[in-house]
Amino acid sequence: MPVARPAASVALEGFELRVLQIPLVAPFTTSFGTETVREVIIARALTADGDGWGEIVTGAAPLYSSEYTQGAWDVALRWLVPALLDRHSLAPETVAETLRPFVGHRMAKAGLELAVLDAALRAEGRPLGEYLGAVRDRVPSGVSVGIQRDRETLVEVVRAYLDEGYVRIKLKIKPGRDIAETAAVRDAFGGIPLQVDANSAYTLADLDSLAELDRFDLLLIEQPLQEDDIVDHATLARHLRTPVCLDESIVSHKAAADALALGAASVINIKAGRVGGYLEAIAIHDLCRDAGIPVWCGGMLETGIGRAANAALAALPGFTLTGDVSASNRFYTRDIVTEPAVLEDGHVRVPTGHGIGVEIDPIALEDFTVARETVRR
Ligand code: OSB
Ligand code: MG
DSSP: OOSSSOOOOBOEEEEEEEEEEEEEEEEEEETTEEEEEEEEEEEEEEETTEEEEEEEOOOSSTTSSSOOHHHHHHHIIIIIHHHHHTOSSBOGGGHHHHHTTSOSOHHHHHHHHHHHHHHHHHHHTOBHHHHHTOOOSEEEBEEEEOOOSSHHHHHHHHHHHHHHTOSEEEEEOBTTBSHHHHHHHHHHHTTOOEEEEOTTOOOGGGHHHHHHGGGGOOSOEEOOSOTTOHHHHHHHHHHOSSOEEESTTOOSHHHHHHHHHHTOOSEEEEOHHHHTSHHHHHHHHHHHHHHTOOEEEOOOOOOHHHHHHHHHHHTSTTOOSOBSOOOGGGTOSSOSBSSOOOOBTTEEEOOOSSBTSOOBOHHHHHHHEEEEEEEEO
């Protein structure tokens, strides 16, 4: 049990799932594609003691990982939700074991677990941060900067984020759009905390160009190779001075333990969605803390629901590196919560309300909904 004090059980009566499509403030380009609209699934747990909210962070297409919206929608409605509804009284800490027979689909499981957890904690009057073990009331805020049209644009985009107060910049890179781009940002802004994210776009054959990044004194390079290239990441790490951080490869506590044992990563990006939930995320946090491995909280363009939960997670003691926990307006002009995360002195506040600590804006939720399904016991 990764938490100090478990939550009370809930009597689960149903689930409402919605697909939302929310426009982004600007296109977001990574090595795997460009997004202009965030398609996401919002899960609402219906319990005898009130509702709880969760977010399934799949993308519209299986480009970041094998999961995608319609796949998550199908597995949640066909298998995961029925399995949870079979349990008459459900403790949030037993959601993962209830869903364990179903292989994979971690983002879908994570979103459902968060909805149950939120319902349970709201009913008890406990904030998620306190439940998870948060030790800070705000977290430093980093920003993930997409691949831009050209270097001049990239420098201006980074400048605007620095002016807003972001305390760490992450540049998305891909082969051919890496060295000159990183050099341009280093030249323009000197010793700012800077890191890069390749989203699996390289192979070991690119070792020489990846080693060129060593001269930029980066905090880390995130996921240069493919999800299952654990041994190749270990080989690469031995040839780079830049610390290797894994994102896509870390799908579970076991995957994290294996990666550390093999020397494949000296830093880990923790995303609750990717690993199957906030409780699995804490288990990885604890593992890394015991191993002396720094972790940081990644992002998946979360709405106000997941963004609030990520701020709580990032406030745990082992999160010693700045995460991708940016303000809501980094991605959205309109969010689905009434108090979207804002940047204050380069930080985002950990919500103190019950459960995830933010309230849903029912009109915004309705406006962005493109599909809806309710399952009742
Ligand atoms: O690799 O960290 C990633 C967004 C979607 C999918 C994968 C990643 C990202 C980001 C954005 O980098 C992080 C954020 O939400 O700010
Ligand atoms: Mg990443």
